[in-house]
Amino acid sequence: MTVPHPSGAARHEAADSDDHDLLAALLDGMDAALCAFDADGTVTHWNREAERILGWSAEEAVGRHGLAGWAVREADAAEVTARLLGAMKAPGRQVDEFALLTKAGGRVLVRIQSSAVPGGDGSPAGVYCAFSEVHTQIDLERSVALSEALFGEASWGVVLVDADLRPALANAHAARALRTSRTALLGRPLGELLDQGVEELEGVLQHVLAAGAPPAPTELWVTVRDQGTGVALPERRCWRSGFLRLATPLVEEPVPLGVAWLFTDVTKTRLAEQESARLRFRGSQLHRAGRAVAECEDPMEAAALYLEFALAGFADHALIDTLPEPEPVPEPPVRLTRAASTPAGAPGAAGPAGAGVPVPYAAGHPALQAVERCGSVRAVTDRSDGWAAARKWPDGTRHALATALRSRGRTVGVVTFLRGAARRPFDRADAVYAEDIATRVAAAIDLAVTVAR
Numbered sequence: 001m002t003v004p005h006p007s008g009a010a011r012h013e014a015a016d017s018d019d020h021d022l023l024a025a026l027l028d029g030m031d032a033a034l035c036a037f038d039a040d041g042t043v044t045h046w047n048r049e050a051e052r053i054l055g056w057s058a059e060e061a062v063g064r065h066g067l068a069g070w071a072v073r074e075a076d077a078a079e080v081t082a083r084l085l086g087a088m089k090a091p092g093r094q095v096d097e098f099a100l101l102t103k104a105g106g107r108v109l110v111r112i113q114s115s116a117v118p119g120g121d122g123s124p125a126g127v128y129c130a131f132s133e134v135h136t137q138i139d140l141e142r143s144v145a146l147s148e149a150l151f152g153e154a155s156w157g158v159v160l161v162d163a164d165l166r167p168a169l170a171n172a173h174a175a176r177a178l179r180t181s182r183t184a185l186l187g188r189p190l191g192e193l194l195d196q197g198v199e200e201l202e203g204v205l206q207h208v209l210a211a212g213a214p215p216a217p218t219e220l221w222v223t224v225r226d227q228g229t230g231v232a233l234p235e236r237r238c239w240r241s242g243f244l245r246l247a248t249p250l251v252e253e254p255v256p257l258g259v260a261w262l263f264t265d266v267t268k269t270r271l272a273e274q275e276s277a278r279l280r281f282r283g284s285q286l287h288r289a290g291r292a293v294a295e296c297e298d299p300m301e302a303a304a305l306y307l308e309f310a311l312a313g314f315a316d317h318a319l320i321d322t323l324p325e326p327e328p329v330p331e332p333p334v335r336l337t338r339a340a341s342t343p344a345g346a347p348g349a350a351g352p353a354g355a356g357v358p359v360p361y362a363a364g365h366p367a368l369q370a371v372e373r374c375g376s377v378r379a380v381t382d383r384s385d386g387w388a389a390a391r392k393w394p395d396g397t398r399h400a401l402a403t404a405l406r407s408r409g410r411t412v413g414v415v416t417f418l419r420g421a422a423r424r425p426f427d428r429a430d431a432v433y434a435e436d437i438a439t440r441v442a443a444a445i446d447l448a449v450t451v452a453r
Contacts (some may be wrong), residue, residue, distance in 0.1 A: 030047055030049060030130075031049065032049060032130045032131070032132055033047065033049040033050035033052070033053050033054075033110075033130065033131050033132060034046075034047045034049070034050060034128065034129065034130050034131075035047075035050055035061070035128070035129050035131075036117065036126060036127065036128040036129070037066075037084065037085065037126050037127050037128075037129075038125065038126040039088070039124065039125055039126055040065070041065055041066045041081060041085055042063065042064070042065050042066075043061050043062050043063060043064050043065075043066075043067075044062065044126065045062070045128070046058040046061035046062050050131075053100075053102075053108060053110070053131075053132075053133060054071060054100060054101070054102050054103060054108065055102045055103030055104055056070070056071065056103050060103075066081050067080060067081065067084075067100070068081065070101065071100050071101050072098070072100060072101060073099075073101060076098070076099065080098050083096050083098075083114075084096075084112070084114050084127060084129060085127060087114035087115055087116055087127045087129075088116040088117075088124035088126070088127050089116070089124065090116070092115070093113050093114065093115045094113070094114050094115070095111065095112070095113050096111075096112050096114070097109060097110070097111050097112070097134060098110060098112060100131075108133060109133070109134045109135075110131040110132060110133055110134060111131060111132060111133075111134050111137050112129050112130070112131040113129070113130050113131070114127055114128070114129045114130075115127065115128060150171060150262075151169065151170075151171040152171065152172070153171075153172055153173070154171055154173055155173065155264070156173060156262050156263065156264045157170075157171065157173045157174030157177050157239075157261075157262065157263045157264065158170065158171045158173070158174055158260065158261070158262050159171075159174045159260075159261045159263075160246070160258055160259075160260055160261075161190075161205055161258050161259045161260075161261055162257070162258040163209060163256055163257070163258055165189075165190060165202055165205050165206070166186075166187050166188060166189060166190070167185050167186055167187070167188065167190075167193075168186065168187070168258060169186070170182050170185055170186070174263070177224070177237075177239070177263075177265065178193050178194075178224060179224050179225070179226065179227055179233070180193070180227045184227070190202060192225065193224065193225060193227075194222050194223065194224060194225065195222075195223045195224070195225050195232030196221070196222055196223040196232065196236065197220050197221055197222030197223065198222070200220055201220055201222070201241075204218055204220075204241070204243060205243070205259050205261070208243045208244075208245050208259045209245060209256050209258075209259060212245050213242070213243045213244055213245055214243065217240050217241060217242045218240075218241050218242075218243070219238055219239070219240050219241070219266070219270070220238070220239050220241055220263075221236050221237070221238050222236070222237055222239060223235070223236050223237070224237065236267070237265055237267050238265070238266050238267045238270045238271075239263040239264065239265055239266070240263060240264050240265075240266045241261060241262065241263040242261075242262045242263070243259055243260070243261055243262075244259065244260040244262075245259055246258050246259065246260055275429070278313075278429075281313060282313075282314070282433055285309045285310065285312055285313075286309070286310075286436065286437070286440075288309055289305065289306050289308075289309035289310070289440070290440075292305055292309070293305055293306060293440075293444070298448070299444045299445065299447040299448035299451060300339065300340065300444070300445065300448045302444040303320060303339075303340060303441045303444035303445050303448070304320070304340045306437060306440050306441050306444065307320065307340065307342065307415070307437075307441070308342075310417075310433075310434075310437045311342065311417075314417065314430070314433065315401075315417035315418055315419050315423075316394075316397075316418055316419050316420050316423070317341070317342045317393075317394055317397070317417075317418040318341070318342050318415060318416065318417050318418070319338065319340070319341045319342075319367075319393075319415070319416045319418070320338075320339045320340040320341065320405075320413060320414075320415050320441065320445075321336035321337060321338055321339060321359055321367055321413050321414050321415075321416070322336065322337055322339045322405075322412060322413035322445060323335070323336065323337075323371070323411060323412060323413055324337065326407070326408075326410035326411065326412045326446065326449060327410055327411055328409055328410050328411070329374070329411075330371050330372060330411050332368075332372060334368050334371050334372060335358045336358060336359050336361065336367060336368070336371070336413065336414065337357065337358050337359065338357075338359050339413065339445070359392055360392070361391070361392060362390070362391075365391060366378075366379045366391070366400055366402040366416070367402045367414045367416055369402070370402035370403055370404045370414050370416075371404055371411055371413075371414050373404070374404050374406060374411055375403070375404060376401065376402065376403045376404070376431045376434060376435060377401075377402045377403075378399075378400070378401050378402075378425070378426050378431065379391075379399070379400040379401075379402075380398065380399050380400075380425045380426075381398055382398070384396075384421075393416075393418055394418065396420045396421065397418045397419070397420060398419060398420055398421045398423075398425075399418070399419040399420075399423065399424075399425045399426055400416060400417070400418050400419075400426075401416070401417045401426040401430060401431060401434050402414055402415070402416045402417075403415055403416075403417075403431070403434045403435055403437075403438040404438070405438050405441055405442035405445060406438070406439070406442055407439075407442040407443050407445070407446035408446060410446075412442050412445045412446050412449065413442070413445060415434070415437070415438050415441055417430075417434055
C-alpha cells in the first residue's frame, strides 16, 4: 500500500502552523509585555505578560480595535492611539508613559516602547509595543545605576569573584588597592595578588558560596604582591570586608554565580587603636612595677623586678650588664659584667647572674655600642646559623634592643631586650618604652652601688 505524499499546499499550511506556534511560544515566554496592532489599529498579538499586568487574556484582547474603553480610558484614548500608531511613521523606537486600565478597573502606569512593523514591500504594516510597569522599570534602572556607580570611582573596593575564586570584575578602587589594573587582575588566582591573608580570604569566599554571607563585616590583614616582581610588599593592610553571594534569578533553584566582595582600607584606624592599647598596657605595667618595687629592700631585686614587668607583651628575654664603675662617658674598651637576666630556655622572671665575670662581648656588639653612644641600638637578623650565639644571647634570638642605663649623669650599664623569630623587630616606639624602663632600672642599680659603698 502506497502512502500518498502531502501536496505542496498542505506542506505550506503545516509550515505556517509551525511558525505560528513558534511565534506564540516566543511571545508568551518573554519577560516584557507585548502587544501588536495592524495598520488599522486592530490588536493582533497579546502575550501572557500583558495578561499578567492588565488582566485581559489574549482571547479577550486580540481582534479589538484600539485600546479605547477597555485598556485605556475614553478620555485618554485619542492621545494614546495617536502616539502608538504614530510610531509607524516615526524612525526608530518611540518611548512613552501611559496609564492603562486593568480588567479589574484599576490603573497601571506603564512605559511603552513602540516601533513600526514593515510589510513585504517595506511600507508600515503595523506597530508592535513592548511595555512594563514603570516601577519595575525604575527598579531595573536603579539596579543598573547602582552597578555603574559601584564599578566607577566608588570609595569602596568592589570585586566580583566567580565560583572558582577568581576575580571576574573589579572597580578602579580595588585595582589600586591590589596594585594592578582592572583588566590585569581578571581571571587570576588570588594567591598571585595577595601574599599574607589569602588563605583567610579564600576561606571566607568558600563559606559565602556554600552558606551565604557572614552576619557582620570581616576585617582581613593582608599583604599585597608587587605585580612587577611577584614579591610581597612589606606593609600589611587591614581591609574591612563585606561579602554577598550572587545567584542567578533565571532558574527555580538558586545557582551561585560568585561572590561580591566589598572592602575599604581601615589600616590607619586599626594601627592607631593598637598603638593606643599598647601604650595603655605599657603605662599600666610601669605603674604596677612601681608599686611592687616600692616594697623591695634590695635595689638589685628592684631592677630585676622592673624587667619582669617590662617583658609582658614586649620581649622574650632581657639582660642587665653593668660597668665596674659608673662613668659619665665610658671610654673604650668597655667591660660589662652580667648583673641579671631572664631564663634562657623560656620567658620568665629575671634573677641575678651572680658570677661577676665580665661578659666576652666582641667589638661592635650592640650592648657595647649602646654604652659608648649613651643611647639605644637596635639589631635584627633573619639568620639562624649562630648569629645569637656569637653575641652571647639565647638561641633563637632574631631581634635585639640595647639601651644604656644612665643615672645622675653617669652610665651604670646597659639593658638588652631580645625577641625571637615569632615577633616583629623593635621599632622607634619600642625604643622609647625601653628607655623609659631603663631610667627606672638605672636608678635602682645606682642606688645599689651607693648602698654597697
